[in-house]
Amino acid sequence: MKLHSRLIDAATHAGLLLFALFLVFPLIWMIGTSFKPTTEIYSGVVSVIPEAPSLDHYRTIFQEQSIFTSMLNSFYVGIASTVIAILIALPGSYALARYSTRWNKIILGWVLGSQIFPVILVMIPLYILLRSMMLTDSLLGLTLVYVVWALPFVLWMLQGYVHSIPVEIEEAASIDGASRMQVIFRIVAPLLLPAVGASVLFAFVSAWNEFFFALVLMKDPGLMTVQVELARFTGMEGQARTGPLAAASVLATVPSVILFGFLQKWFSSGLLAGAVKN
Amino acid sequence: MNPARRIGVVSVVAIVLVTAAYVIGSRQNSGEPVHARLRFVSLAWQERALAVNRAIVAEWNAAHPEMPVEYVQGTWNSVHDYLITSFETGDVPDVFHYESSVIIDFAMRGFLTDLGPMIDAEMKDDILDVAWASVRQPDGSVAGVPFLMESLIGLYNADYMSRAGIVSPTLNDPWSWDDLRDAAKRMTLDTSGDGTIDRWGAAIGLRNCANIMMNLSIGFGGSFFRKENDRYVVRVGDEERKLLTTIYDMIHKDRSTSPTSIGQSGPAMIPGFFQGKYAMMVGIGAWSRQQLVENAPKGFHWGVIPPILAKTQEAGTSAQTLSIPVASKRKSEAMAFIRFMLSRENMARLAQSDWMLPARRSCLETPEFRDPATGWDITTASAKFLTTGTWMGAPGYVEWKSRVANPVFQEYFSGRLSIDEVAVRIEEESNTVLGRYQERAR
Numbered sequence: 001m002k003l004h005s006r007l008i009d010a011a012t013h014a015g016l017l018l019f020a021l022f023l024v025f026p027l028i029w030m031i032g033t034s035f036k037p038t039t040e041i042y043s044g045v046v047s048v049i050p051e052a053p054s055l056d057h058y059r060t061i062f063q064e065q066s067i068f069t070s071m072l073n074s075f076y077v078g079i080a081s082t083v084i085a086i087l088i089a090l091p092g093s094y095a096l097a098r099y100s101t102r103w104n105k106i107i108l109g110w111v112l113g114s115q116i117f118p119v120i121l122v123m124i125p126l127y128i129l130l131r132s133m134m135l136t137d138s139l140l141g142l143t144l145v146y147v148v149w150a151l152p153f154v155l156w157m158l159q160g161y162v163h164s165i166p167v168e169i170e171e172a173a174s175i176d177g178a179s180r181m182q183v184i185f186r187i188v189a190p191l192l193l194p195a196v197g198a199s200v201l202f203a204f205v206s207a208w209n210e211f212f213f214a215l216v217l218m219k220d221p222g223l224m225t226v227q228v229e230l231a232r233f234t235g236m237e238g239q240a241r242t243g244p245l246a247a248a249s250v251l252a253t254v255p256s257v258i259l260f261g262f263l264q265k266w267f268s269s270g271l272l273a274g275a276v277k278n
Numbered sequence: 279m280n281p282a283r284r285i286g287v288v289s290v291v292a293i294v295l296v297t298a299a300y301v302i303g304s305r306q307n308s309g310e311p312v313h314a315r316l317r318f319v320s321l322a323w324q325e326r327a328l329a330v331n332r333a334i335v336a337e338w339n340a341a342h343p344e345m346p347v348e349y350v351q352g353t354w355n356s357v358h359d360y361l362i363t364s365f366e367t368g369d370v371p372d373v374f375h376y377e378s379s380v381i382i383d384f385a386m387r388g389f390l391t392d393l394g395p396m397i398d399a400e401m402k403d404d405i406l407d408v409a410w411a412s413v414r415q416p417d418g419s420v421a422g423v424p425f426l427m428e429s430l431i432g433l434y435n436a437d438y439m440s441r442a443g444i445v446s447p448t449l450n451d452p453w454s455w456d457d458l459r460d461a462a463k464r465m466t467l468d469t470s471g472d473g474t475i476d477r478w479g480a481a482i483g484l485r486n487c488a489n490i491m492m493n494l495s496i497g498f499g500g501s502f503f504r505k506e507n508d509r510y511v512v513r514v515g516d517e518e519r520k521l522l523t524t525i526y527d528m529i530h531k532d533r534s535t536s537p538t539s540i541g542q543s544g545p546a547m548i549p550g551f552f553q554g555k556y557a558m559m560v561g562i563g564a565w566s567r568q569q570l571v572e573n574a575p576k577g578f579h580w581g582v583i584p585p586i587l588a589k590t591q592e593a594g595t596s597a598q599t600l601s602i603p604v605a606s607k608r609k610s611e612a613m614a615f616i617r618f619m620l621s622r623e624n625m626a627r628l629a630q631s632d633w634m635l636p637a638r639r640s641c642l643e644t645p646e647f648r649d650p651a652t653g654w655d656i657t658t659a660s661a662k663f664l665t666t667g668t669w670m671g672a673p674g675y676v677e678w679k680s681r682v683a684n685p686v687f688q689e690y691f692s693g694r695l696s697i698d699e700v701a702v703r704i705e706e707e708s709n710t711v712l713g714r715y716q717e718r719a720r
């Protein structure tokens with residue numbers, strides 16, 4: 001029996017390792033390509049490690065494009081939209097989960113329904129609306145768009161999580177004399193951290209990776225975001241400047257990876273284990 | 279820090295960020311007036327082409343400080359959506375770079391300024407007639423100024439040719455399609471003798487091949503698009519079928535053309551050409567010579583195949599263009615910039631940097647466009663065979679190409695359709711798409 005369970009354990013780990021390799025391989029390939037000279041990329045030799053590593057592509061992206069400015073712009077709108085979306089969604093999700101009214105279903109239906117509209121459908125009315133408020137070609141305008149775009153999903157995710165927190169915990173806190181606000185901020189908010197972490201990651205990454213709104217709303221080259229900047233290394237008929245594109249993509253990946261590293265501890269499960277006696 | 283305080287800190291940070299974003303985001307509103315600069319959206323993306331475009335804009339700005347141009351680098355993949363939203367909202371660039379087959383459609387929808395009356399005689403006379411034909415609407419108005427001409431060429435590995443005892447084609451003695459087939463068969467090799475082909479005689483990027491099929495079918499007399507009763511219709515007759523069946527036979531009967539061609543674009547096959555997997559590449563853009571000059575392995579010898587002779591050596595072309603939207607508030611300044619950007623000297627710089635044919639006759643006559651070492655000699659000489667297809671100006675052509683022609687041709691080359699089925703499907707589906715556009719135009 002022991003041998004059998006060990007075998008299953010080993011097979012599970014091997015499977016997970018293979019899956020992790022499968023997931024991480026494109027990233028490794030991209031990093032390798034970013035250090036390969038162009039002639040090596042075109043040689044067609046399949047190798048992850050460059051034969052003659054070079055920093056030429058990194059030099060090119062800094063000389064040719066405003067990659068740092070665009071990353072800063074993306075970072076800015078990403079962080080701002082994430083924080084605002086979370087601040088709106090936290091009390092909103094609590095209200096949706098805890099106060100049952102006839103509007104709840106309608107609101108949640110609208111939240112889900114809003115996700116089915118294709119971007120292109122809302123683009124022109126949205127542009128005209130933002131222009132009337134002088135918010136086109138503005139990081140604030142783009143931030144607001146990203147807040148609106150991320151909010152439904154974040155709200156949906158958080159309210160689902162609030163539902164899963166036993167109401168008995170809040171009742172116990174109330175019996176001990178906690179006010180409603182104390183219950184929300186001292187009891188519920190800490191328990192929501194894993195969900196907030198996931199929501200932060202979702203909102204930030206979706207803002208960081210967004211292309212079309214940034215392309216259309218931002219006209220000033222100094223306000224371009226990183227995804228628009230990355231697209232500039234691609235050309236017609238599926239051509240691309242593979243080396244500089246890989247180098248720029250490596251840099252563009254870094255903030256998301258760092259953010260994930262910071263948030264990882266929030267994802268720890270079991271916060272609620274044993275909280276109530278069933 | 280307790281949760282309440284943490285949330286408070288986060289709120290303060292959010293307020294600071296939003297305020298700063300507003301200050302940064304609205305900075306251009308507080309300075310110079312909006313559109314004080316002419317906005318120029320360019321699609322140059324190769325390193326040298328970018329440098330030349332930026333240099334020309336810098337020269338203009340130095341010479342015209344009262345009328346500065348803001349250079350905005352667009353991208354080929356997104357420029358269509360970018361322009362459509364710009365046209366619909368009225369917040370347009372003053373000058374934009376695109377291609378003739380698309381701008382004709384924009385012009386028909388009323389988005390573009392007729393540049394005809396604004397173009398001076400020198401430019402009008404010097405630019406090739408075929409280039410003007412590609413940007414002229416049926417009513418004679420001009421949708422843009424053409425400056426780079428697309429042309430399809432063939433490339434060969436010179437060492438494989440000589441080893442196979444094949445004499446390279448020349449401008450005076452071009453190949454027919456039968457010659458090409460024969461050469462491809464002779465250079466296809468199974469070096470290990472295991473029944474697997476190790477080197478293919480030819481490769482043709484067929485992933486989105488409508489462009490290649492349409493442009494090269496002209497040499498066979500094929501036109502696809504015809505006008506019947508004042509409406510565009512698509513017909514696939516004998517002439518239109520000839521190139522399709524020739525390439526199909528090269529893949530499936532001769533087994534001299536790599537079947538991986540079906541799923542790949544021309545640029546994606548260049549590494550295979552360098553590695554010796556393919557002896558020739560057919561129907562690839564003239565710009566591909568840049569990759570050969572800059573990135574080919576040492577000792578790689580190559581040459582350009584002159585336009586292949588079918589009934590004629592003619593091939594279709596389209597032009598890259600500069601246009602001015604109707605909504606631009608500074609049309610005459612925008613036109614002055616186009617005149618500067620596309621002067622004889624600057625057009626030659628742009629064409630050299632992008633490895634494409636310049637639209638001006640005077641540029642084509644200069645020695646830099648005659649260099650045999652970089653294939654310019656044959657590429658430039660092929661300009662006289664360029665012509666515009668009958669599809670130029672057909673409403674809905676762009677959608678037709680991507681929704682009908684590309685998938686049907688690909689199914690044919692994969693062996694899932696017969697040539698008769700191709701003809702039926704192309705005609706039926708095409709006329710549905712085109713009909714929709716033509717109804718709207720009426």
